[in-house]
Amino acid sequence: MNNGKFEPRIIAFLCNWCTYTAADAAGVARMEQPANVDIIRVMCTGRIEPMFILKAFAEGADGVIVSGCHPPGDCHYNNGNFKTFRRMPLVEALLSQFGIDGARFHWGWISGAEAPLWARLTRDFTENVRALGPLDWKRQKASKED
Amino acid sequence: MMDAGRHPNITLLTYSEVTQVSGYVGNYKVTIKRKPRFVKEDLCVGCLQCIEKCVFKNAKFPDEFNMGLNMRKPVYLPFPQATPQVVVIDAEQCLYLKTGKCKQSCAEVCDRKAIDFEQKEEILEVQVGTIIVATGFEVFDTKRLPYYGYGRYPNVYTALEVERLTSASGPTGGNIVLRDGRRPRAVGIIHCVGSRDDKTNRYCSRICCMYSLKLAHMVRDHTGAEVYNFYIDIRTAGKGYEEFYDRILEEGVNFIRGRVADVNDWANSPEEEGKIVLRVEDTNIGVVRRIPVDMVILATGLEPRPDADKVASMFGISRSPDGFFAEAHPKLRPVETNTDGVFLAGCAQAPRDVPDTVAHAGAAASMAIALLNRGEVTISPAIAEVDEKYCSACKTCLSVCPYTAIIFDEVKNVARINDALCKGCGTCVATCPAGAITGKHFTDEQIIVQIEGLLREPEEGGVKTAEGART
Numbered sequence: 313m314n315n316g317k318f319e320p321r322i323i324a325f326l327c328n329w330c331t332y333t334a335a336d337a338a339g340v341a342r343m344e345q346p347a348n349v350d351i352i353r354v355m356c357t358g359r360i361e362p363m364f365i366l367k368a369f370a371e372g373a374d375g376v377i378v379s380g381c382h383p384p385g386d387c388h389y390n391n392g393n394f395k396t397f398r399r400m401p402l403v404e405a406l407l408s409q410f411g412i413d414g415a416r417f418h419w420g421w422i423s424g425a426e427a428p429l430w431a432r433l434t435r436d437f438t439e440n441v442r443a444l445g446p447l448d449w450k451r452q453k454a455s456k457e458d
Numbered sequence: 459m460m461d462a463g464r465h466p467n468i469t470l471l472t473y474s475e476v477t478q479v480s481g482y483v484g485n486y487k488v489t490i491k492r493k494p495r496f497v498k499e500d501l502c503v504g505c506l507q508c509i510e511k512c513v514f515k516n517a518k519f520p521d522e523f524n525m526g527l528n529m530r531k532p533v534y535l536p537f538p539q540a541t542p543q544v545v546v547i548d549a550e551q552c553l554y555l556k557t558g559k560c561k562q563s564c565a566e567v568c569d570r571k572a573i574d575f576e577q578k579e580e581i582l583e584v585q586v587g588t589i590i591v592a593t594g595f596e597v598f599d600t601k602r603l604p605y606y607g608y609g610r611y612p613n614v615y616t617a618l619e620v621e622r623l624t625s626a627s628g629p630t631g632g633n634i635v636l637r638d639g640r641r642p643r644a645v646g647i648i649h650c651v652g653s654r655d656d657k658t659n660r661y662c663s664r665i666c667c668m669y670s671l672k673l674a675h676m677v678r679d680h681t682g683a684e685v686y687n688f689y690i691d692i693r694t695a696g697k698g699y700e701e702f703y704d705r706i707l708e709e710g711v712n713f714i715r716g717r718v719a720d721v722n723d724w725a726n727s728p729e730e731e732g733k734i735v736l737r738v739e740d741t742n743i744g745v746v747r748r749i750p751v752d753m754v755i756l757a758t759g760l761e762p763r764p765d766a767d768k769v770a771s772m773f774g775i776s777r778s779p780d781g782f783f784a785e786a787h788p789k790l791r792p793v794e795t796n797t798d799g800v801f802l803a804g805c806a807q808a809p810r811d812v813p814d815t816v817a818h819a820g821a822a823a824s825m826a827i828a829l830l831n832r833g834e835v836t837i838s839p840a841i842a843e844v845d846e847k848y849c850s851a852c853k854t855c856l857s858v859c860p861y862t863a864i865i866f867d868e869v870k871n872v873a874r875i876n877d878a879l880c881k882g883c884g885t886c887v888a889t890c891p892a893g894a895i896t897g898k899h900f901t902d903e904q905i906i907v908q909i910e911g912l913l914r915e916p917e918e919g920g921v922k923t924a925e926g927a928r929t
Binding site: 354355361363368386392395399425 | 774776784796840858861881882883884885887900902906909910
C-alpha cells in the first residue's frame with residue numbers, strides 16, 4: 313500500500329511517566345504522528361539496557377528513540393534519568409563501532425506536558441531516517457554469515 | 459474553617475510550613491516548621507485588647523488581608539474569621555522584637571499571659587498515611603500588564619481590592635468609594651487580565667466572569683454608577699450562573715465585546731476631564747470607542763503559587779504546562795497524583811470556583827480516608843526481584859537504587875529488595891552485571907519479545923505497511 317516507498321521502522325523506548333504520557337496525550341489530542349514509530353513502554357529510562365537498543369537494530373529497526381523525563385528533577389524515580397544520561401553516550405559510541413549512523417539513534421527528554429514536542433519529534437525523526445534509507449542490518453548480518 | 463478548627467480529629471497547624479517529606483504511601487514522615495507567632499495559641503482567646511494597647515497609637519502597616527487598603531498594627535488578627543481566633547505579632551514591625559526596647563504594653567494588658575516574646579521556631583515531625591496538597595493559587599500580578607495603568611492611576615483597582623471594598627467588614631465598611639472618598643459615577647470592568655492571553659497565561663481562569671458580574675451588580679446596587687464590562691466571551695458555565703448573567707443584563711449593566719487596548723487619563727473632550735479613559739474596539743459594532751470612567755476594576759486571573767516547583771519536588775508530584783499541579787488523569791483521576799497517597803484539592807490543581815473546590819476537596823478527603831481505612835495499601839506488582847543463585851555480591855545495585863530499597867544480606871552474601879520500598883523503576887535490573895535481578899512485568903524476555911514482535915516481517919502474502927507485523 314506504500315507503493316514501494318521505503319517506510320522506516322522505528323522503535324521508541326519511553327518511560328511510563330513522562331514521554332509515554334506525552335505520547336498518550338498526543339494521541340488523545342489527535343496530533344499528527346507517523347505510524348512508523350512503535351512504542352515500548354518501560355517504567356523508567358533507567359531500565360533501558362543498551363542491549364535492547366542493539367537488539368532493536370538487529371531485528372530490523374531503522375531507527376531507535378529513547379526518551380524520558382527531563383533531568384534533573386522530573387524523574388518519577390528521583391534519578392533514573394541520570395543513569396540514562398550516562399548510558400546513552402556509551403550506546404552512541406557503540407553504535408558507531410557497529411557502523412550505524414548516529415542519526416538513527418535519538419535519545420532525549422520530553423515531559424508529560426510536552427505532547428506537541430513528541431508529535432514533532434516522531435515526524436522529524438521519521439523523515440530523517442527515511443532520508444537515510446533502510447538499515448537492513450538483519451539482512452547484512454545474514455549475508456555475512458553465509 | 460471554624461468547624462475544622464474545632465473538630466477533635468483535626469489538628470490545625472496554621473502559620474507553619476512543610477519543609478521535608480519522606481517515606482511512602484501509608485508511611486510518610488513530614489517535617490513541619492512552625493513559625494513563631496509570639497503568642498501562645500492555647501492561651502489567647504482573641505479578646506484583642508493587646509491590639510488596642512500596642513505602643514503604636516495609630517495603625518501604620520498595610521493590612522495584607524485588605525490588600526493594603528487600610529492599616530494595621532504590628533500585633534493583629536489576620537482577618538475577622540481567622541482560625542484559630544488568635545493574634546499574631548509581626549516580628550519585622552514589632553518595636554520590642556526589632557529593637558528590644560518597648561514598654562510591652564500588649565503583654566501587660568494580657569491577663570492570660572499569652573504573649574511570649576521568647577517564642578522560637580519549632581520543628582515538628584509527624585507520621586502520616588496520606589497527604590492532601592491544597593496550596594491554592596496566586597492572584598495575577600497586574601503590574602505585568604502596564605498598559606492597564608495599575609499603580610499609575612490610583613483609581614485602577616484589582617478585583618480583589620474592590621471585593622474588600624464591598625465587604626461589610628472591609629476597610630470602608632462596605633462603601634464602594636474611590637481612593638479620595640468620592641463615589642464613582644462610571645466604572646469599567648476589564649475581563650481576562652492575565653487569562654486567555656498569549657503574553658501572560660493562555661488558560662481561562664474560570665472564575666473571573668462570574669465575580670466580574672457580581673462586582674458589576676454590587677457596584678450598580680451600592681452606587682448606582684454606570685458599569686461597563688469589557689469582555690472577550692462571557693463564560694457562565696455552572697448551575698444558576700447563566701440566569702445570574704441574564705439578571706445583570708436586565709439591571710442595565712453595559713457589556714462591550716472587546717479587549718481594552720489602553721488605559722490613560724488624557725482627556726480629548728471636556729467630559730473626559732479628570733476621568734480615566736478606556737480605549738477599546740467594540741467588536742460588535744466595529745467601532746473604536748473611548749469610555750471615560752472614574753474607577754477601573756481589573757478582573758485578575760489565577761496563577762500557580764510562585765513556589766509550586768518547590769512544593770512539587772518536595773511531594774514528588776508533577777505540574778501541567780500551565781504550572782498547576784498535575785492530576786493522575788485529566789478525566790478519570792482528577793484528585794490523585796502520580797505519587798501514591800498524595801492527593802490534590804482546589805486551585806492548586808487548576809482554577810475553579812467555590813462549589814467545584816468544595817466538591818474537589820471533599821473527593822480528596824474521602825480518597826485519603828478510604829485509603830487509610832483499608833488498613834493496607836495495594837502496591838504495584840511490577841517490582842524488582844533478586845535471584846540469589848546468580849547474585850555475585852558486587853553491590854552495584856545498592857548504589858543505583860533511588861529508594862534505598864535494596865539491602866545487602868551479609869550472612870548469605872546476596873542483595874535483597876524490600877517489596878514495600880521498591881517502586882519498580884528497573885534501574886537495578888538494567889544495572890545488574892550478573893543479570894540476577896528481574897523487573898517483574900518488564901523482564902528482559904518480555905521486552906525482547908516486544909521488540910521482535912514489532913519488527914517481525916509480515917507473513918508471505920501479507921501487506922507490508924509501516925505497522926509491520928500488525929497487518
